[in-house]
Amino acid sequence: MKSKGEPFMSRRKTILCFFVINLAASAASAIELRKKFEKDQSRTSQWTVNFEGHLDVEGTKRMIGSATGVANVRLSQTVVDVDSGNIATLRNRIEEFGVRLDGEADTGDGISHLQYEIDQNGGTIITDGESKPIPADFLKDISEKTYNVKMNSLGATVGFSLDSSEMGLGEAEKVGDIADQVSEFLGKSPQLPEQSVEVGDKWESDFDVKEMSKKLSEGNPMLPPDSVIGIDNVKTIHTFREIREEDGQQIAVIESRSEFEWNDGNISLGFLKLEIKTLGVSSESIIELNNTAGYAPRSTSVTQIEIKADITTATSAGEPGTYEINGELSFESEASCY
Numbered sequence: 001m002k003s004k005g006e007p008f009m010s011r012r013k014t015i016l017c018f019f020v021i022n023l024a025a026s027a028a029s030a031i032e033l034r035k036k037f038e039k040d041q042s043r044t045s046q047w048t049v050n051f052e053g054h055l056d057v058e059g060t061k062r063m064i065g066s067a068t069g070v071a072n073v074r075l076s077q078t079v080v081d082v083d084s085g086n087i088a089t090l091r092n093r094i095e096e097f098g099v100r101l102d103g104e105a106d107t108g109d110g111i112s113h114l115q116y117e118i119d120q121n122g123g124t125i126i127t128d129g130e131s132k133p134i135p136a137d138f139l140k141d142i143s144e145k146t147y148n149v150k151m152n153s154l155g156a157t158v159g160f161s162l163d164s165s166e167m168g169l170g171e172a173e174k175v176g177d178i179a180d181q182v183s184e185f186l187g188k189s190p191q192l193p194e195q196s197v198e199v200g201d202k203w204e205s206d207f208d209v210k211e212m213s214k215k216l217s218e219g220n221p222m223l224p225p226d227s228v229i230g231i232d233n234v235k236t237i238h239t240f241r242e243i244r245e246e247d248g249q250q251i252a253v254i255e256s257r258s259e260f261e262w263n264d265g266n267i268s269l270g271f272l273k274l275e276i277k278t279l280g281v282s283s284e285s286i287i288e289l290n291n292t293a294g295y296a297p298r299s300t301s302v303t304q305i306e307i308k309a310d311i312t313t314a315t316s317a318g319e320p321g322t323y324e325i326n327g328e329l330s331f332e333s334e335a336s337c338y
Contacts, residue, residue, distance in 0.1 A: 030196035031243060033252055034153045036294020037088035041079040043295060044095075048072050049333040059311075059323035067103030067114075072096070086153045093146045096120055153294075154190035189236070191256075191287075197240045207234040234260040241286075249292040256285045277308040297337050305329040 049071045057063040074096040080089040098119040105112050115126040120143040123134040150159035193203040236258035244251050262279040285301035311323045 030198050031240075031250075031252065031291065032196045033192045033240075033254075033289060033291055034294060035151065035155050035192070036153070037079050037082045037086065037090075037151075039079055039082055043077050043337055045075045045077065045335060045337045046073070047075070047333060047335045049331055051329065051331045053327065053329040055325065055327040057323050057325050060321035061107065061323075063105060063107045065103060065105035067101055069099065069101035069103075069116075071099045080148070087158060088151055090149045090151060091146055092149060094120075094143050097142065099123075152190070154192040154194065156190035189234075191238070191254075192289075193238070199240055199243055201240045203238050205236045205238065207236070234258055243291075249290050252289045252291045254287045254289060256283075256287070258283050271314050273312045275310040275312075277310065278306070279309070280304075280306045295337055296335075299335045301331075301333050303331040303333075 050069075051071070052066075052068045054066045055064070057065075073094060076093050076095050078091045080091050082088045096119070099116070101114070101116040103114045103116075105114070113126075113128055115124075117123050118134055118139060120136070120139060122136040122139065125132045125134060148161045149157055152158055189205045189207040191205065193201075195203075197203070236256050239255045240252065241255050242251075242253035244253075259280070259282045261281075262276050265276040265279075267274045267276075281303065283301060283303040285299060287296050288298040289296050305328070307325065307327045307329075309325045311325060313321055313323075
């Protein structure tokens with residue numbers, strides 16, 4: 001004969017069992033997203049960026065301008081080393097690049113047309129039908145230089161260095177110091193979360209632009225003490241949108257959104273004074289991470305920039321000229337890696 005407590009005990013065991021099963025299922029669906037590196041591993045990335053801009057300048061002289069264009073870059077990347085903390089040293093080199101721009105400007109004396117087309121073999125500038133060549137030697141530094149990036153498994157840049165073989169000792173040291181300062185802040189803003197995540201989970205990364213700008217301006221003779229770098233921190237919100245299988249590979253889809261505004265800043269650069277009223281930037285991107293192999297084979301992004309600013313500078317007559325600037329710039333990019 002069953003006691004009166006048995007049904008209660010049975011229900012409690014059922015609830016406990018149900019809780020354990022759900023907990024186990026949740027743990028099983030949580031995924032650790034990571035970049036993966038192997039020494040001597042090589043990959044190639046291809047970027048295509050379409051851009052469009054408009055600028056309206058009022059003041060001592062009025063100008064209205066607009067431009068559209070496209071840029072293509074092919075970059076090779078080789079893993080030079082991977083340390084015990086899984087931080088990889090990546091050697092990067094631009095193998096091919098190309099930029100085409102079509103624009104026009106109205107300065108009150110009529111509309112001027114501009115075409116600009118370059119690649120690693122040289123290029124051409126055409127202004128109102130008059131063509132001028134750009135020699136390949138002028139562009140060789142772009143394609144012949146390499147730079148190293150240190151990256152951790154969360155996709156954060158924790159160090160980088162440029163080819164300084166043609167720099168003087170003092171210049172190389174200054175460039176190295178700036179690189180160290182910038183990478184210190186970039187390393188605190190990883191793309192991937194430290195914890196395991198499920199589809200629908202969100203995480204944040206903060207880029208401390210304000211503190212970085214303050215550090216970079218210290219001791220910089222180009223930025224006098226009255227300069228105000230009023231850039232707020234950039235916060236990016238990442239969302240884990242999807243996980244799927246492709247040819248036996250685990251593909252994670254991550255959506256990222258970021259916005260920031262720079263308000264009431266001013267920078268004095270000798271004869272030029274720039275007062276930023278508002279500089280707003282918003283960006284949305286989608287990255288497909290091959291979580292099995294540890295790299296991103298595809299990504300897309302859209303970035304919008306709006307600026308309102310005043311510029312005071314000397315005119316050709318030696319008197320100050322004041323200009324009010326309103327501009328918009330947009331970028332749409334696609335990238336692939338293989």
